[in-house]
Amino acid sequence: MAEKKYCIKTETLAGFAKALGHPARIAIMKFLAKQDACYFGDIHEELPIAKATVSQHLSALKDAGLIQGEIETPKVKYCINRENWAYAQQLFAEFFNMELCEKKEDCCK
Amino acid sequence: MAEKKYCIKTETLAGFAKALGHPARIAIMKFLAKQDACYFGDIHEELPIAKATVSQHLSALKDAGLIQGEIETPKVKYCINRENWAYAQQLFAEFFNMELCEKKEDCCK
DNA sequence: ATGTTTGTTCGTATTTTTACGATTAATTAA
DNA sequence: TTAATTAATCGTAAAAATACGAACAAACAT
Numbered sequence: 001m002a003e004k005k006y007c008i009k010t011e012t013l014a015g016f017a018k019a020l021g022h023p024a025r026i027a028i029m030k031f032l033a034k035q036d037a038c039y040f041g042d043i044h045e046e047l048p049i050a051k052a053t054v055s056q057h058l059s060a061l062k063d064a065g066l067i068q069g070e071i072e073t074p075k076v077k078y079c080i081n082r083e084n085w086a087y088a089q090q091l092f093a094e095f096f097n098m099e100l101c102e103k104k105e106d107c108c109k
Numbered sequence: 110m111a112e113k114k115y116c117i118k119t120e121t122l123a124g125f126a127k128a129l130g131h132p133a134r135i136a137i138m139k140f141l142a143k144q145d146a147c148y149f150g151d152i153h154e155e156l157p158i159a160k161a162t163v164s165q166h167l168s169a170l171k172d173a174g175l176i177q178g179e180i181e182t183p184k185v186k187y188c189i190n191r192e193n194w195a196y197a198q199q200l201f202a203e204f205f206n207m208e209l210c211e212k213k214e215d216c217c218k
Numbered sequence: 219a220t221g222t223t224t225g226t227t228c229g230t231a232t233t234t235t236t237a238c239g240a241t242t243a244a245t246t247a248a
Numbered sequence: 249t250t251a252a253t254t255a256a257t258c259g260t261a262a263a264a265a266t267a268c269g270a271a272c273a274a275a276c277a278t
Contacts, residue, residue: 005157006132010139014132021127022266023115026204030119033207040225048114053267055226060265073275074224080209089205095135096198098142100189131236149255162237164256169235182245183254 013095016088019064024049024057032067032080040076122204125197128173133158133166141176141189148184 004011020026024047031046032038044054058078061067065084070077113120129135133156140155141147153163167187170176174193179186 006136010132010135014130014135017126017135018130021123021130023119023123024266026119026123026126027115029204030207033209035210044225049266050268051225052227052269056266059226071225071274074222076225082209085205085209092201092205095138096194096201098139100142100191100194101144133236153255158236159238160255161239161257165236168256180244180255183252185255 009091013091015064016066016091019061019066022057022060024054025061028054028057028061029066029080032078035079038078039072040078043078118200122200124173125175125200128170128175131166131169133162134170137163137166137170138175138189141187144188147187148181149187150184152187 006014020029027047028043031043035042040054040058043058044051047054049057058067058069062069065081066088067078068081070079115123129138136156137152140152144151149163149167152167153160156163158166167176167178171178174190175197176187177190179188
């Protein structure tokens, strides 16, 4: 399934954007960015949502490649996947730095 | 409704990310960025989806503040909302440029 | 063996998203 | 007035996202 109707870069960027398209997931990324140790419990404490829901959001971020987890019994440690983070950073930078059409004001109001 | 559980910047960034979280909407933004004239019909031609669906995606981008439309009878002209575009650009830049925890390698594998 | 801690998965409900064809509205052309 | 063009909206269906409590699994401690 998932016949690609759009170019791969577009699909990839949209995938990253989608993964970041929920405040809980943005909050998780911000939290992970500033932590050395980043256990599930700490993340859960930061967020106003149930454990199961935190787990789901972590899965979404993991599926998107933005984070990775490691079991450190009895805890689970999460952190940013720096390689994919850098790639996402680059895709967003390219996207937002593409030059807009010559006219320097909005072409419509 | 919509009691805010997260800080406003986080909510705003997530909102922009969500709006960009579909390949059709990324494609629309890319298309608008390089066009002077950007009519609904042209956008529709670019995309492999039905008119009604294009309209929905345009509404989503408009609701997020990323684009704006103007009627130019009998057509409708769309373009990027440069002010909000710049703001989104800034929020994403801040987000991706936040420094990660000291360790230069991933803290887990 | 039992219990404790930690976090995932299951089951489920609700809401939102995505998509389409058909209808409608607004304007211009004949 | 009627027809044509353009695009939004309506109605609907199917899929995905969001959220929660309960049950479960894995490892360690008692």
